[in-house]
Amino acid sequence: MSVSFGASRTADGWQFRALRHPSFLAGAVLTALVMTIAAVSLHWTPWDPTAIDIPAKFQPPSTAHWFGTDQFGRDVLAMIMRGAVTSIAVSIFAVGLGAGVGVPLGLLAAQQRGFADQAIMRASDFVFAFPALLIAIMLREVFGPGATNAVVAIGIFNIPVFARVAYGAALPLWTRDFVLAARVAGKGLVRITVEHILPNMVSLVIVQATIQLSLGILAEAALSYVGLGVQPPAPSWGRMLNEAQTLMGLAPRLALIPGFAIIVTVLGLNLLGDGLRDIFDPRLARER
Amino acid sequence: MALLDIQGLSLSINGALILQDVSLAIEPGETLGLVGESGSGKSMTALSVMRLLPRGAQTNGSIRFDGQDLAALPEPDMCRIRGRRVGMIFQEPMTALNPLKTVGDQVAEGFVLHLRLTRAEAARRAQAVLERVGLPATEISLGRYPHELSGGQRQRVVIAMAVALAPPLLIADEPTTALDVTTQAQILKLLRELIRENGSSLLLITHDLSVVNAMADRVAIMRAGEIVEQGRGGGLSGAITHPYAKALLNASSLPPRVTSAAAPTSRPILEVKNLVRAYALPRRSLFRAAPRRLAVDNVSFTVAKGESLGLVGESGCGKSTTARAILALEAVQGGSIAFAGQDTSKLRGAEMAAFRRRVQMVFQDPYGSFDPRHKAGRIVGEPLRLLGRECDPQSARRRVDEALTEVGLDPADADKYPHEFSGGQRQRLAIARALITRPDLIVLDEPVSALDVSVRAQVLKLLTELQKRLGLTYLFISHDLAVVRAITDRVLVMRAGKVVEAGPTPKVLGAPEHPYTRELVAASLHLDAILSERTAASLPDAAGC
Numbered sequence: 001m002s003v004s005f006g007a008s009r010t011a012d013g014w015q016f017r018a019l020r021h022p023s024f025l026a027g028a029v030l031t032a033l034v035m036t037i038a039a040v041s042l043h044w045t046p047w048d049p050t051a052i053d054i055p056a057k058f059q060p061p062s063t064a065h066w067f068g069t070d071q072f073g074r075d076v077l078a079m080i081m082r083g084a085v086t087s088i089a090v091s092i093f094a095v096g097l098g099a100g101v102g103v104p105l106g107l108l109a110a111q112q113r114g115f116a117d118q119a120i121m122r123a124s125d126f127v128f129a130f131p132a133l134l135i136a137i138m139l140r141e142v143f144g145p146g147a148t149n150a151v152v153a154i155g156i157f158n159i160p161v162f163a164r165v166a167y168g169a170a171l172p173l174w175t176r177d178f179v180l181a182a183r184v185a186g187k188g189l190v191r192i193t194v195e196h197i198l199p200n201m202v203s204l205v206i207v208q209a210t211i212q213l214s215l216g217i218l219a220e221a222a223l224s225y226v227g228l229g230v231q232p233p234a235p236s237w238g239r240m241l242n243e244a245q246t247l248m249g250l251a252p253r254l255a256l257i258p259g260f261a262i263i264v265t266v267l268g269l270n271l272l273g274d275g276l277r278d279i280f281d282p283r284l285a286r287e288r
Numbered sequence: 289m290a291l292l293d294i295q296g297l298s299l300s301i302n303g304a305l306i307l308q309d310v311s312l313a314i315e316p317g318e319t320l321g322l323v324g325e326s327g328s329g330k331s332m333t334a335l336s337v338m339r340l341l342p343r344g345a346q347t348n349g350s351i352r353f354d355g356q357d358l359a360a361l362p363e364p365d366m367c368r369i370r371g372r373r374v375g376m377i378f379q380e381p382m383t384a385l386n387p388l389k390t391v392g393d394q395v396a397e398g399f400v401l402h403l404r405l406t407r408a409e410a411a412r413r414a415q416a417v418l419e420r421v422g423l424p425a426t427e428i429s430l431g432r433y434p435h436e437l438s439g440g441q442r443q444r445v446v447i448a449m450a451v452a453l454a455p456p457l458l459i460a461d462e463p464t465t466a467l468d469v470t471t472q473a474q475i476l477k478l479l480r481e482l483i484r485e486n487g488s489s490l491l492l493i494t495h496d497l498s499v500v501n502a503m504a505d506r507v508a509i510m511r512a513g514e515i516v517e518q519g520r521g522g523g524l525s526g527a528i529t530h531p532y533a534k535a536l537l538n539a540s541s542l543p544p545r546v547t548s549a550a551a552p553t554s555r556p557i558l559e560v561k562n563l564v565r566a567y568a569l570p571r572r573s574l575f576r577a578a579p580r581r582l583a584v585d586n587v588s589f590t591v592a593k594g595e596s597l598g599l600v601g602e603s604g605c606g607k608s609t610t611a612r613a614i615l616a617l618e619a620v621q622g623g624s625i626a627f628a629g630q631d632t633s634k635l636r637g638a639e640m641a642a643f644r645r646r647v648q649m650v651f652q653d654p655y656g657s658f659d660p661r662h663k664a665g666r667i668v669g670e671p672l673r674l675l676g677r678e679c680d681p682q683s684a685r686r687r688v689d690e691a692l693t694e695v696g697l698d699p700a701d702a703d704k705y706p707h708e709f710s711g712g713q714r715q716r717l718a719i720a721r722a723l724i725t726r727p728d729l730i731v732l733d734e735p736v737s738a739l740d741v742s743v744r745a746q747v748l749k750l751l752t753e754l755q756k757r758l759g760l761t762y763l764f765i766s767h768d769l770a771v772v773r774a775i776t777d778r779v780l781v782m783r784a785g786k787v788v789e790a791g792p793t794p795k796v797l798g799a800p801e802h803p804y805t806r807e808l809v810a811a812s813l814h815l816d817a818i819l820s821e822r823t824a825a826s827l828p829d830a831a832g833c
Contacts, residue, residue: 177657181721183617185671186644196659 017279024275030268034261038084047075049082050233058251067257070240071247076254079235080261086147086236087265090229091216093151095209098158103205105159106166110174111193121167124160132157132219136228150229154219158212165208169201203280210273214266221262237262289355291316291489292337292457296349299329299336299513306332307513310349316456319483319490321504323497323536325740326711329513330493334459337491338376339366354456372402375450375488377479379462381442385434391418391445392430398452414452421448421478439603440471447478454486461493468602468767473811476502495740497540509533539745542774544794545596545752556590557628557728557761558614563587564622565609583609585785586623593728596755596762598776598793600769600808606785607765611731614763615649616640627729645674648722652734654714658706665702668692668721675725691720695750712743719750729761736771748774769812773797781805 018024041049046066053073061068067076102124109120136153143149173179174197182192223229224238232239237258244254290313299307307329314320324330335341337351339358351358353374358366370376378384385394392414399410415425421444434442443463450458460479464472480503483490494500500507508518509530517530528534565584572579584606591597599607612618614625616632625632627643635643648671651657658667669688672679679687689699695716706714715735722730732751736744752775754760766772772779772793779796781789781804789802800806 177651177653178659180612180617181649181651181657182659182670184615184644184649185721186641186674187670199661200659 018275021275021279023271024279027268027271027273027275030264031272034084034265034268035088037081038088041078041081041085045075045078045081047078049074049078049235051075061253068251068253070243070251070254076240076257079240080237080257083235083237083240083258084261084265086224086230086234087217087220087262090147090150090154090220091213094154094158094216094219095212097151097155098212099162099205099209101155102159102162102164103166106163106168107170107193107197109163110167110170110197111189120163124163127156128160130157133222133226133228136223140228145228145231147230147234150220150223153223153228154216157219158216161212162205162208165204166201169204170197173197173200203276207273207277207280210269210276214269214273217262217265217269290314290352291318291354292491293352294333294337294349295352297333297336297351298348299332299341300346301342302344305513307336310510310513310515312508312515312518314457314489314491316489317483317487319492319503319505321500321507322491322493322510323495323500323507324510325495325536325742327512328510330495330510331461332513333510334376334461334491334493337459338370338374339363340370368402371398371455372453373455374457374459375453375455377443377446377450377458377460377463380466381439381446382434384446385442387434390431390433391423391428391437392432395445395448395452396430398449402453414448417448417452418445421445421451421482422474423448439467440475443467443471443475444478447475447482451482451486451488455488457489457491458483459491459493462495463492464499465494465496469769470602470807470811472499479503497537497741509536536741539742542745542748542770544773545775545777554592554594557593558591558763559626560590560610560614560623561588561626562623563610563613563620563625565606565613565618566621582785584613584620587782587785587787588623589780589787589790591729591761591763593761594755594759595778596764596776598772598779599763599765599782600767600772600779601782602767602808605782607782608733610782611649611733611763611765615647615731616643641674641676645671645725646727647729647731648725648727650715650718650722650730650732650735653738654711654718655706657718658714660706662706663702664692664704664706664709664717667706668702668717668724671721671725687724688720691724692717694723694754695720710743711739712746715739715743715747716750719747719754723754723758726758727760729763731763731765733765734767735764737766737768744771751775769797769809781808 051074053069056065056069056073057071059065059069059073065075065077067080069075070079105120105124109117132153135156136149139149139153170193179192179196182196187195220229220236221238221241224236225242227239227242229238230236240258241255244251244258247254292312292314294310294312297307297310298305310329310333312320312322312333322330322333332341336347337353337358339361341347347359349359353369358369361369385391392411395417396407396410396414399405399413400407403410405413411430415430418428418430419425423441423444428437428441434445437445443466447463450460458479463479464475467475476499479490482488490503492500492503506519508515509532510516511532517528517533528537563584564582564586566580566582568578569581570578587606587610589597599610601607609618613620614627614632616625616635620633627647630639630643632643665685665688668691669684672684672687688702692699692701697713697716697720701709701713701717706717709717715738718735735751736747739747748771751762755762762775764772764776776793778791779793780787781796781800781802783804789796789800789805796805797809800809
C-alpha cells in the first residue's frame, strides 16, 4: 500500500500507548501492589510471621488477625506478606540467572552460526528436557534443600527459554541491511551484537522476563509445596498450601488465601507481559 | 453512463485526512491510469472502491458502480460485488496468495464462491483460466503451491484469480512493480489482451509513467490525496498541463550521461578475476556432498579510478552477491578481488580497516540500512571509527556536519531519527554515511529503485555532482536501464551469475549484441519512445530527452 498514515510520531510513542492500554495498566497496578506489600513486610508486619502461639490457633478473621491464624497460631496476613518476599525474590533471581546466561548464549549462537550455533542450541535443548522439579531434586541430593536451590533450579530451567528467545530474535536481525552497513563501517561481530542486535531485541527479552517471572512464582510455590524450596520457619506461599492441605475441612481459608495470593501475582505479571508485548510492538496494538 | 463514478470522495483515517474531494469516472472498456508518488493516496482510492479500508477510516462522497451506490451497500452485497463484479490485482503476488493453498484451489475459489459450481467443475474452469493467462497444465499443474512458482508466474496466478469471473471492472494496484523488466512487459501485454477480450474497464494504479503510457487511455494524476489533473484522452499527453504533472514527466525521462570523468586508460582501482561464489543447497542424500548453486560464475572485470561502472541484470542474477564479495562481506569460492593492487581476501586488522575506509556502500532500502534506534548523526558518523585516533569527537561532529551539508541536508538533522526523514532524505543520509571516510570507491546497490521518480532524479543528480567534485569511483548496480544510462560510463550485463556483455554504456544499451541484452533493452519501456510515438506534435521538447 502506498499510503503513509498521517498520525503524528509523538502520539505513537510507547509511553502514550502504555497509558491507554487496559491490560498493561491492570497488570502494572496488580504487580505494583504485590511488590509494595513485599517491600512493606521487610520493615513491618502486623505480627511476627514466625511467632508460634498455640493457644491462639485456628482463629477466624478478626480485627486483630485480618486473615485469622493457622494451626500454630501464626498470623496468616503476616505470613502472606513475608511469603511475597520469598516468592518474588526467588523468581527475580531465577529469571536473572536464566536471562543472564541464556540471552548471551542465544546471541552468541546467532552471531557465530555454524558449529557454535549447533553446540549451544543443542545443549540448550538438552537442558530444556529437564523439568525444574527434577533439577531441584538433583540439587537437593547434592546440597540439601533451600531457597538458593529453588533459585538455581528455576534459573537453570529458564536458561534455554531465554537462549531460544534471544536466538530467534537475533537471527532475522543479522540479515538486515543495517547490520551489513555496520560491517562496512568496520565493526566486528561482537560490537554489532552489543550495539545493534541487543538493543533491537531487548523488548522481546523484557516481555519474556515478565512471563518467566510469573512462571517462576508458580514454580517456587510448587517446589516449596513438595518441600524443596524455602525451609521452615521462613514463610512461603507454596509451603502454606502444603501445610493447609490436611486442614481443608477444618479451615479452608488457610489454603484459599495463599492460593489467591499466587493467582493475583501471576495474573498481574501475565497482564503486564501481554501489555508490554503490545506496547513494544505497535503493529499488534494497531490491530487490536 | 460511466461504469465507475466517484464523486467528491474524501477519506480520513483516525482523523488524518488521506483523500480530499477525489472525483474520477471510468467508462466501460476504458483504461484509466492513476499516477502519483508513494503516499499520494492512489491505493486508498482503490481500497475505498472495494470498501476494504483499514479500521478507523471514514469516507464521504459517493462511489457509484454500475448505477449502485457502493457506500450505501450492506456488507453481504458488497461481498457479492468483490471478485464477481470488481476484480483486484495486487502489487506483491507472494503476499497476495495464500501460501498454504494450491494455485488451482485459489483460482477455483471464485467459481465455488460466486457461481456455486462443484469443486470438479470449478477446477476445470480454473485450469482454463490459468491456461488463458499463460500457465498451461503442461507447465504448472493445479496442485502447485505459490512458493514453487517464479515471481512472474505468481503474478499470472493473481491475474487469473482477478479475471476468472470476467468482472466488468479490474483494479490493478502496481501490478508490475515487483517484477523484472522482461516479465513486466509480458504481464502488461497479457493484461491488455485480457481486458480487450472481456471488454473490462481497468483502473491501473502505478507510479511508473512508462507503464501508464503503454497502457492507459486516460490518465489522472494524484498528489497528496487530491487529483491535480485528469486528462480527457490520449494517454499521458492528455494530462500534462499542471506544473506537478510536468515535473513528474521531466523527472521520469533521465538524460543520458554525457562526459566520462575517467580516461579509459587510467590504472584500474578494482580488479575482479574469475570470481566464483557458490551456495550450498540442502543435502539430498546423507552420503553425497550437498549440491551447490553458483550465484556468481567466473566473473571478471576491472574498474578504473574515477569511472562509473554499471552492473545490470534481473533479480537473482548475482549482482548483489558480487557487490558483497567486493566489499569482503562474504567469502568467495574462487577467483580473486584486488583493490588498489591488494588482494582483499588477505586483508586483516589495520589493513582491513584501511580498505573499509576506502570502499563504502549505499544500499537499496535506505531505511533498512539504518539502525532504527540510532539518530542520524550517529548513523552517518559510524564509519568514522575506521579512522581510529585520527578522528577525535570534535572533528567527528564537524565531519558529520560537513557530510550532511554535502548531500543537501541540514547539520541540525543529525539529531533526528531515521523515521523522521522522507525517502529521498534517507537516501541522502545513506550517501552522507558512505562519503564520510572520503572513500575512493562507492558500491551503490540499487540506490534509487525504492525512490519516487522526482526524488530519483534529484539523487542521481547529487551522485553525479559528488563524483565530479570528489573524484569518486562508482560501481552502480541496477535493474533499471534508464538509470544506468543516466549515471554510468561502462556497463556489464549479468545473467544467471555470468557476464554476458560488457562495454561502454551507450554502445551496449544502444546496439546490444547478446540476445539477452537485446531482450532487456526491448522490454524496458522507453518513455521517450512511446511519448514521441503518441504525441510527437503536442510535446516537442520531450523528444530530445
